[in-house]
Amino acid sequence: MTKRNAYTMRDVARLAGVSISTVSAVVNNKGIVGPDLTAVVQKAITAMNFSPHAGARGLRIGKTNILGLVVQDITNPFFVEALRGVEDEAIKHGYEVLVCNSNDQPDLELRHLNALYTQRVDGVLLATCDSYAARQALVRDRAPIVFIDCVPMKAEVNCVVTDNYDSCYNAIRYLIGLGHERIAVISGRLVHSTSIARVEGCRKAMQEVNLPVLEESLREGDSHIESGYRIGLTLFQSPDPPTAIFTLNNRMALGILRALRELQIPCPERVSVMSFDDADWAEVFNPSLTTIKQPTYEIGKAAVELLLQSIQSASDETTLEPRQILLKSTLCARDSTAPVAKS
Amino acid sequence: MTKRNAYTMRDVARLAGVSISTVSAVVNNKGIVGPDLTAVVQKAITAMNFSPHAGARGLRIGKTNILGLVVQDITNPFFVEALRGVEDEAIKHGYEVLVCNSNDQPDLELRHLNALYTQRVDGVLLATCDSYAARQALVRDRAPIVFIDCVPMKAEVNCVVTDNYDSCYNAIRYLIGLGHERIAVISGRLVHSTSIARVEGCRKAMQEVNLPVLEESLREGDSHIESGYRIGLTLFQSPDPPTAIFTLNNRMALGILRALRELQIPCPERVSVMSFDDADWAEVFNPSLTTIKQPTYEIGKAAVELLLQSIQSASDETTLEPRQILLKSTLCARDSTAPVAKS
DNA sequence: CTGTTAGCGCGTTCAC
DNA sequence: GTGAACGCGCTAACAG
Numbered sequence: 152m153t154k155r156n157a158y159t160m161r162d163v164a165r166l167a168g169v170s171i172s173t174v175s176a177v178v179n180n181k182g183i184v185g186p187d188l189t190a191v192v193q194k195a196i197t198a199m200n201f202s203p204h205a206g207a208r209g210l211r212i213g214k215t216n217i218l219g220l221v222v223q224d225i226t227n228p229f230f231v232e233a234l235r236g237v238e239d240e241a242i243k244h245g246y247e248v249l250v251c252n253s254n255d256q257p258d259l260e261l262r263h264l265n266a267l268y269t270q271r272v273d274g275v276l277l278a279t280c281d282s283y284a285a286r287q288a289l290v291r292d293r294a295p296i297v298f299i300d301c302v303p304m305k306a307e308v309n310c311v312v313t314d315n316y317d318s319c320y321n322a323i324r325y326l327i328g329l330g331h332e333r334i335a336v337i338s339g340r341l342v343h344s345t346s347i348a349r350v351e352g353c354r355k356a357m358q359e360v361n362l363p364v365l366e367e368s369l370r371e372g373d374s375h376i377e378s379g380y381r382i383g384l385t386l387f388q389s390p391d392p393p394t395a396i397f398t399l400n401n402r403m404a405l406g407i408l409r410a411l412r413e414l415q416i417p418c419p420e421r422v423s424v425m426s427f428d429d430a431d432w433a434e435v436f437n438p439s440l441t442t443i444k445q446p447t448y449e450i451g452k453a454a455v456e457l458l459l460q461s462i463q464s465a466s467d468e469t470t471l472e473p474r475q476i477l478l479k480s481t482l483c484a485r486d487s488t489a490p491v492a493k494s
Numbered sequence: 495m496t497k498r499n500a501y502t503m504r505d506v507a508r509l510a511g512v513s514i515s516t517v518s519a520v521v522n523n524k525g526i527v528g529p530d531l532t533a534v535v536q537k538a539i540t541a542m543n544f545s546p547h548a549g550a551r552g553l554r555i556g557k558t559n560i561l562g563l564v565v566q567d568i569t570n571p572f573f574v575e576a577l578r579g580v581e582d583e584a585i586k587h588g589y590e591v592l593v594c595n596s597n598d599q600p601d602l603e604l605r606h607l608n609a610l611y612t613q614r615v616d617g618v619l620l621a622t623c624d625s626y627a628a629r630q631a632l633v634r635d636r637a638p639i640v641f642i643d644c645v646p647m648k649a650e651v652n653c654v655v656t657d658n659y660d661s662c663y664n665a666i667r668y669l670i671g672l673g674h675e676r677i678a679v680i681s682g683r684l685v686h687s688t689s690i691a692r693v694e695g696c697r698k699a700m701q702e703v704n705l706p707v708l709e710e711s712l713r714e715g716d717s718h719i720e721s722g723y724r725i726g727l728t729l730f731q732s733p734d735p736p737t738a739i740f741t742l743n744n745r746m747a748l749g750i751l752r753a754l755r756e757l758q759i760p761c762p763e764r765v766s767v768m769s770f771d772d773a774d775w776a777e778v779f780n781p782s783l784t785t786i787k788q789p790t791y792e793i794g795k796a797a798v799e800l801l802l803q804s805i806q807s808a809s810d811e812t813t814l815e816p817r818q819i820l821l822k823s824t825l826c827a828r829d830s831t832a833p834v835a836k837s
Numbered sequence: 838c839t840g841t842t843a844g845c846g847c848g849t850t851c852a853c
Numbered sequence: 854g855t856g857a858a859c860g861c862g863c864t865a866a867c868a869g
Contacts, residue, residue: 172839503846
């Protein structure tokens with residue numbers, strides 16, 4: 152490798168003609184070294200292109216300055232945007248981020264979690280793909296953790312999520328306001344707390360106006376494009392198709408749109424389409440897509456803030472009540488939703 | 495934090511009633527420990543939920559089993575897909591991946607690179623946002639590196655990229671085959687080797703059929719949606735607009751599409767649109783978008799393989815010739831491109 | 838203010 | 854086969 156010539160503090164100390172601890176003090180800005188000596192040391196450092204060995208430091212101080220982030224599906228723009236929030240906030244506080252994609256596989260998620268523990272990350276941000284699994288136990292006596300997007304069932308944990316219930320309640324109200332009565336809802340897998348909360352919000356809105364909650368038009372997908380597509384096809388081959396569809400994530404909306412296109416069903420003339428999650432392409436689409444926009448970047452940012460507090464209190468040996476942070480979404484009304492057609 | 499009770503090998507050794515080195519041997523599958531004793535140790539390990547401290551091990555063996563990945567813009571699906579390839583391949587070989595987003599800022603890129611060095615990653619994968627900067631020097635005597643997508647100018651380095659030149663040559667040939675003569679090309683910033691190679695491919699194809707290479711229709715964007723949009727607007731307010739547009743990345747295609755939509759210019763009737771980079775939404779769009787699809791996942795995968803070889807040879811003290819791996823793309827002909835309209 | 842020393846958790850010789 | 858001692862690079866006490 153062109154010889155891994157990693158210089159050490161000893162090398163720097165030798166070159167600068169000082170002791171190791173002086174170098175250490177300079178590197179860490181302890182402010183106890185005289186200005187002239189500091190200058191000498193600095194010069195030696197830049198001359199050698201020295202950079203302290205993070206692993207060694209971590210070993211010594213019991214802190215790696217690394218955060219772990221595990222997401223369900225990095226292919227989903229939602230998580231990418233959250234990742235950006237996480238990274239920006241992390242770097243601001245001097246942390247690196249180890250990113251893991253569990254690809255919706257609980258066992259892979261677990262493996263990642265273990266790997267993160269092995270790395271002794273200072274904390275982990277988890278968008279779990281399985282709310283029922285006892286993540287809590289896995290994490291106990293390990294690193295502080297904050298959940299994103301999807302929280303474990305029946306557990307008091309630190310988390311930051313969109314107000315899924317309210318968002319969906321509003322979404323359905325919006326469709327109802329447009330005159331729709333036959334509304335299909337396509338959810339992600341119901342093992343996700345997120346999906347459950349969203350479906351409940353939808354139900355509430357429908358019940359409120361005494362709309363029959365059609366069980367057959369509440370379909371469970373798996374958050375991927377393919378499933379939206381398949382469900383879309385069957386939905387429109389039924390005798391009495393819905394006049395509006397609300398997909399509970401953006402990937403499935405893409406699938407629905409594809410099905411509509413293939414079946415040559417005009418949107419919004421024959422059917423209105425609305426989706427949870429905004430995306431870059433949503434407003435460029437033809438017709439542009441009505442969406443519920445989550446404060447995705449902010450979720451990542453807030454999650455890191457919460458995690459950092461949690462880490463702090465852990466090292467303080469103080470106890471912090473788990474906090475649930477709920478962020479509000481925005482309804483972006485565009486062209487894919489329209490008043491129901493008279494027939 | 496519920497007390498950071500990280501158990502150490504000593505704890506395990508004590509519980510198992512053996513010495514530390516025995517535990518170490520078991521953990522590392524040295525195959526020197528008797529089966530019965532091994533079982534005892536294993537039991538102690540699982541009982542304590544022990545996991546070796548990666549940092550300490552890294553310090554000892556001079557290897558962290560961490561790879562660094564720096565991308566220009568994590569918001570671009572291209573890099574996400576590459577990231578997936580990287581992660582999958584990395585995990586297969588027991589590596590973790592530290593992901594950094596430089597956000598197209600050279601100074602941030604540099605900062606990330608330094609941070610990765612501080613972490614003593616075993617190697618780095620870099621999608622640089624500035625081909626001209628002397629990354630080579632920065633990296634010398636540090637970690638092995640392989641470049642992705644964008645390579646430094648005039649430097650022999652390990653890299654894996656799409657065959658940009660050929661891909662674009664073929665793309666333009668395709669448009670020409672459709673009868674187009676006024677073709678606009680919208681490139682990313684010309685500081686990227688990638689953009690340069692692509693533009694050259696386009697030029698070549700045009701020159702070959704004696705098509706005037708209209709400098710005014712070769713526009714430099716910055717790879718973001720906004721720039722595609724702005725360029726699209728001005729392009730169509732010119733007296734003699736192009737009959738075909740080829741954007742050199744998918745974000746800008748989205749911008750063009752938006753401009754077209756706003757200007758109510760029908761595609762492909764009045765103008766054909768084609769884009770480098772495929773995306774999920776490309777085939778669902780209306781009209782579906784003709785694209786050049788890069789083997790993105792494979793790029794990430796191949797890059798890790800190359801990097802691992804490089805790391806290996808570095809520790810062997812053997813010298814390896816830098817390798818340039820060129821991957822082929824695919825032209826996905828869809829509905830946004832059509833024969834030029836007679837007028 | 839500066840230098841010396843001990844030890845973080847682990848892997849690796851060496852004796853046994 | 855197994856166990857004791859050393860050191861990877863660094864920080865934090867303490868002594869000067």
